[in-house]
Amino acid sequence: MTTTENVTGPIPSWDPYARGCPSRDLLDQIGSKWAVLVLGELGKHGACRFTQLRHRLAGVSEKMLTQTLRTLERDGLVLRTVHPEVPPRVEYELTALGQTLRGPLKALTEWSVRYVEEVLTAREEYDGRAVKRPSS
């Protein structure tokens, strides 16, 4: 990706699997707990208000929701629109860039849904073997 970014120093083409790689950091960002959920919701329903979002993602604290939304906004993935009304109304939606994430994210979430059973089975199997050691 030969990122000729304004990084401090001449950075050789970044290895996506190397430490400190920007794209790796980005991956961690969007793959974080709440970011996936927020992106998923906004991808499914379109524009959404703060409280609305908070209600859908049952269990998220205001702090984490705000923090997540801010990060996503800063990354240019989510658009935040403040309507100058007397009871404040703020709406969040995916930007064009954010839309490009829907596919990859969908692929991953669908994988987890599809194979969760097999994984659960594998775990039981593993745990079972761990208990009774094959006697020598």
Next chain:
Amino acid sequence: MTTTENVTGPIPSWDPYARGCPSRDLLDQIGSKWAVLVLGELGKHGACRFTQLRHRLAGVSEKMLTQTLRTLERDGLVLRTVHPEVPPRVEYELTALGQTLRGPLKALTEWSVRYVEEVLTAREEYDGRAVKRPSS
């Protein structure tokens, strides 16, 4: 927060975006920092030894690598083979189930590589606006 906590009973069709959802937990697992890297490496190079892997993922501690590999093994995504030789040799490789993850994971990593520039730009823009307030 009236969240459907981990009910130890008959599980209704889980909402992939709900709290305590197994597939969500799984997603967090495989999306975690080192898991992505390990899966990526094993997907690229095939069978790999512990130290070899550790060297490729520059920066990982023995502890985290072991822990990550154990979890992946338990989940049935990675196969661990111990060769009964005098200097211990252990090889790790993706299972069939693990292989099914390559596609989705690849999609995500490629997205992060492809759009990292735009995200970086968006951040600068955002930070720039944050400094000089538009009005007053």
Next chain:
DNA sequence: CCGTATCCCCCATGATACTG
């Protein structure tokens, strides 16, 4: 309604040392 500010806990992660 939409946040920000604080406090605080706990666990993920890292560093180090030891073992089979």
Next chain:
DNA sequence: CAGTATCATGGGGGATACGG
């Protein structure tokens, strides 16, 4: 070589209270 054991820490993340 391939781990396990132990200790230290820092920041993710929750609860709560307050502000615009």
